[in-house]
Amino acid sequence: MSSKEFFLINNRLKDSDHNAFLEIYDTYAKALYHFVKKFIYDSAAIDDLVHDAFLNLWNARERIKPNYPIQNYLYKIARNLVYKRLKEQMRFLEIQGELAYIEEKRIVQYSVEETFIDAEYKGIYKSAVEQLPNQRRRIFQMSRQEGLSHKEIAERLGISINTVKEHMSLAMRSIQEYIAREHNILLKLLIVYLLS
Incomplete structure (x- = not known):
């Protein structure tokens, strides 16, 4: 122009x-x-x-x-x-970089806390199992840790299935009472959930 x-x-x-x-x-x-x-x-x-x-x-x-x-x-x-x-x-x-950093930091922190809480739960659970009488503890561990059925436990120990069931029932009740007596009710609920 x-x-x-x-x-x-x-x-x-x-x-x-x-x-x-x-x-x-x-x-x-x-x-x-x-x-x-x-x-x-x-x-x-x-x-x-x-x-x-x-x-x-x-x-x-x-x-x-x-x-x-x-x-x-x-x-x-x-x-x-x-x-x-x-x-x-x-x-x-x-901002995206900052948010990614914050999220990564949160995940790491959550992971550390989760590991700590998980270890604490396991410790409580272990204490609860250890306070069981010997025979009851052995039956409970065979069921929960080894994954054996009531029939298999009865055969291995040479006792009746009803005796195994009775020991398992008493073990569960004893563990729940231990947690309720010694620890927070929330932990009780979590442990009960883990046991079921």
């Missing part, structure tokens, strides 16, 4: 001439798209930025200088929008 054409189109745009705006759009939209594409790779985001650049030009039309090339306004607006978008993306990536 010649300087006279700049002057005319700038003045028309400044006077809110929609046709002047459309002429500017038709003339510069494609070039502006390629300019933004150098920095932003998402086509939808490029379209949004180009649209925003023209919208900002329209909103700032009253401040346009008559002899200042209109494409210079557009490129300056687009450059600022690209800078803002890239800054937002960087901040988003920083």
